[in-house]
Amino acid sequence: MKQPPTEIYPLNDAMVQLIAELGQTASPETFHQLLTDFILEHTGLETWLGIHEYPHEGHFVFSCGLNPAPFSSLNIDPEKLPSLYSGQSLLMDQKPDHNLAVMPVLFGKKIIAILASPSSFFEKMLLEAPFLQQLAILTGLVIHHFFIRQDLEKRKNEMELKVFELALLEEVGTSLSPELDTVTIAKKLLLCVTGYLTATSACFYLQNEKNIFTRVALTGTSKKSLPMEIALPEEPSPKTWPRFIEKDPYQRSFFYLFLDNMGMELLFPLMDGKKITAFIMLGQSAKNRLHSKEELSLAAAMISQALSPLKNAALYTDLKKNNEALGKSLECLKKEIKEKEQAQEKLLEYQGVVAASQDPVALIGQDHCFVMVNRACAQAFGTVPEKLTGRTVTSVTDTELFQHKLKDPLMRCLAGETVRFRFSWSFPEWGLRHIDVAAYPYQDPHKKKSAAIFILRDITQMQEMENRLLQSQKMEAIGTLAGGIAHDFNNILAGIMGYTELSMARLEKNHQARTFMEKAVTACKRASDLVKQILSFSRGDSAHINMRPLCLTEITEDVLKLMRASLPAPLEIILAQKYSPLPVLGNATQLHQVIMNLCTNAAHSMPDGGTITIGLHRIEADHQLISLNPAFRKTAYAELMVQDNGTGIPDSYISRIFEPFFTTKAQGKGTGMGLSISHGIIGNHGGLILVESQPDKGSTFRVFLPLLEEGSTTRRNEPVPAMPKGGRERILLVEDEPDLLQLCAEILSGLGYEVRPESRPEHALKIFMQSPENFDLIISDQMMPRMTGVNLAQHMLALRPDIPFLLCSGFSEALSPDILENMGIQSFLMKPFTRSQLATAVRHLLDGCHLQTHT
Structure with a gap:
């Protein structure tokens, strides 16, 4: 059928008003309703407006208004679209139950919409074609502007939504970023998420070990009690973790069961790359509605804002711990430095004390070499510390001393034992000394080497004092014993002496027995003097010794008679030179004891036999004698010489033989008091003792006593004065x-x-x-x-x-x-x-x- 030519009619006011109203329409439904109502009012046609959807390939969508089309969409074969570009109405068979009359709505060369009407209105549509075409042209422009406006509105809404989302994310990030505490971050994040999604409850779990998550925050009221720790399974793997997980009853997966078991609806994993570091679970929405994907995605984005703050918090926690540990380490270091400084100060003080100590101190290593010595130790060995350090103990002492006295204590001390011991040795600078040693184990600060600290103390004087004290106690005991027996002993002597004198008085003067009785009386007197001497010696009292003139020659002869009777056979005693008389002022008993001591010592020096030679001389103290000892006075002396050919005395002992308790004899063979007592007796008599000795050749002792004028001594046979008689009192x-x-x-x-x-x-x-x-x-x-x-x-x-x-x-x-x-x-x-x-x-x-x- 031939269509009438298209004519453009002038716009009437109604169409202008329609176009104006369509230009202000906000929704497709209203646009459709206004347009179709206008066409129906002016043409009587029932029409439907179909919008050609992008990308304009034949798919048209019809609006659902008051007068909706019997279909929601219409698809036109793309090959038939060019026939519509002419702007003419077409009769199209598009639906199985509908034949449509279609008029295109063009904007330029684009079909942006169609006006569809039932096929029964096709003829009428042709008749109203000019009106409809002009309306379609104007409507195309309005629809194009409507689409532009709709697109701009959509874009505006999208931009506003993006701005809102960014502002929300920025606010969440700003709120979380300053925080350095994990719990605070978790609580704030839960408040943000629950506020956005209107959740009634939420919880935050943070990974502390592999797949072990600890609850650090909880908000709202949960349907079920949530555990403090949760162990997630190995699956799903990190690659399959979604941004959020909903409890979907149609997919009864692990997460559905997990969320249902926890009484939660949503789970948001917090990912660090491919690793899950935490997760948040949300309960039911307070509005009891489902959330859109966009809302859940935004919530996931909000939760992701916590990753950096959580990392910072973890770093801060580690830093804080490290700072605390560092602080403790610094405190310990300061304390250690202070202790080391104090130890260094003490060490310097100790070094000063050790260096200033008069007691030798030595540090001896495992190789038995001196590691360190103080000045006193070096001086004892006649050297300086620098020369003594590094030398072995045996190189400065002797092998015998080391093997018998030093080695065992040193080895025990190096093994960690504290040892006390004593030894005696003749030091190069000190001479013979008695030494007390305290040996302490020493470990160097690195505990790599052990050594022994030897502290030597010279106890020679102390030992001599101990010996003197012991001897004093002995003397006290002797005095006590002597005092106890003196009375009885003197009573016995009194009886012997008295009855002997009575017997002598009844004998004739020339009776042979008188000589024996006189000797008995003399022996009693000597015994009495001996008791007095014992008592005096035990009291240390020499001031009250009875001194009288006597003849040294006669006393010596008496001693020799006694010695010859008591000496063993291999020994011979000879009075080689005798000067008589030798008058001296002294105590006969004490001088008797001196001669006995000298002869006894001489005998002990010759255990295999020998000769003791005695000499008595009168000598003037000349310059040669005075040079031997300045104590000599320029006067005449009686000299007693006792000489032996025994073992002699070593040079190192010569200066000490008169010291109390000094002896070279074996224990139990001597007390070391004989020569000391003899030296004291001669000193109390105003005399001197000199000694000369050579090892293996013998010794000579010379005793010097000041001489009295001749005739001062009492003759042994001078007449005894008559005893006074009584008068019958x-x-x-x-x-x-x-x-x-x-x-x-x-x-x-x-x-x-x-x-x-x-x-x-x-x-x-x-x-x-x-x-x-x-x-x-x-x-x-x-x-x-x-x-x-x-x-x-x-x-x-x-x-x-x-x-x-x-x-x-x-x-x-x-x-x-x-x-x-x-x-x-x-x-x-x-x-x-x-x-x-x-x-x-x-x-x-x-x-x-x-x-x-x-x-």
Whole structure:
């Protein structure tokens, strides 16, 4: 059918108004409704507007308005589209149940829409073609502008959405980025996400170990109790993790079961590359609606903003821990430095102390070499520390000392044991010394080498003091013992001496037995002197030794007689030179002891036999003698020489032989006191002792005593003065020993006195109390049972203060002359006494003389 030509009619007001209204339409439905209503009103045609969708290949979409098309879309074969470009209406069979009349709506050369109408209106459409074509032209322009406006609106909305999303992400990032605490970041993130998705609950889990996640934050009220730790399975692998996971009931996967078990609806993994570091689970939405993919994607983007802050927080936590550890390390380092400084200061102080110490200190290594020594140690070995360091112990001592005294303690100390020991050795600078050693194990700071610290202390003086103390204790014990026996021993000597003298008095002067009895009396006197000397020596009292003129030659001859009788057969003693007389002032007993000591030492130096040569000389102290010892005076001396051909004395010992307790003899063979005592005795006599010795050749001791003028000594055979006699005076004699009581009574009776003997002091006191005037003199022993002589004297003198009282005792340590005089005792007689001493003491008292002490 031929279509009428297209004509353009002038626009009426209605069409202009329509075009204006269409230009302001905001939705396709309204556009469709306005256009189709206008066509129906002016033409009576029922039409539908179909929009040609991009990319304009024949697919047209119809709007759903008040008068919707019976179909929602229409597809026209692209090959038939060119026939529409003419702008003419076509009758098209497009639907199985519809034949349509179609008029194209063009914009330029593009078909942007069509007006479709049922085929029954085709004829009418042809009739209204000019009107419809003009309306189509105007409508095409409006539709094009509508599409542009729609696209711009869409783009605007998309831009606003993007700006919103970016602003939201920026706000989340800004909120999280300053935080350095993981829990705070997690809580803030949960608040942001739950606020955006209106979730009622949420939780945040952070990975702490492989596939072990710990809950660090929780918000809202969860349907179920959430565990503190969750272990995710190995699957899904990192490659398959989506940005978010929804609980889909149609896909009962692991995550559906996982979320359902947790009472949650959504899970958002937080990925660091391909590794999951944390995840967030969200509960049901408060609006009870499903979320769009875009919302969930934005929520995932929000959650991803926490990755950097979490990393920073982890780094900050590690940094904080490292700083704390570093702080502790610095504190420890400062403390260690301070301790090292203090240790260094102490070390310097110790080094100063060690260096200044007078005790030798040495550090000895495992190779037995000196690692370090102080100055005192070096000086002891006659060198300096620099020269001693590095040398072995044996190179500065000797092999025998090291093997027998030093090696074992050194090895024990190097093994870690503290050792104390002593040794004696002759040092190059010190000479012979007794050394106490404290050995301590030493470990260097790196614990690689061990050594031994030897601290040497010279205890020579201390040991000598100990020996002196021991000897003092011995002397004290001897004194105590001597004091205990002196009384009894002197009583025995008194008996022997008294009865011997009585016997001599009854013999004729030329009787042969008198000589023997005289020797017995002399022996008793010597024994008495010996007891006195023992007591004096034990008390250290040399000031009260009885000194008198005597002949050194006679004393020496007496000693030699005794020595010849006591020396073993291989030894011979010879008096090679004798000068007589040699008068000296001294104590016969002590000089006797000196000669005995010198001869005994000479004998000990010749265990296999030999000769002891004795010489006595008179010598003038000349310059040669004075050069030997400045103590010599320019006067005459009596010289006693004792010479032997024994082992001799080493040069190192010569200067020490007169020291107390010094001895080279084996233990138990000597005390080291003989020469010391002899040296002291000669010194108290104003003399000197010199010694000359050569090893393996012998020794010579020379004793020098100042000479007296000749004739000063008492001759052995000079006449004894007559004993004073009594005049019938009455004497009360008190003595608990029966023999001495009888002896003294016999002597006194023989002297012409009337004697009343009493053995018990209490009986004697009773007799005296009955008639104090019946006695002219009281003689009493001191040591008696039940009452001492002093107590007896006090009682008697209380009754008669003018009665003469003679006290006798074998031991007088506690009875000094001052004490006796204060008690009123006028005389004291020491046992044993001779007849002459007793007679003289009695006579002096009866004649009214003052206090006399006879020893």
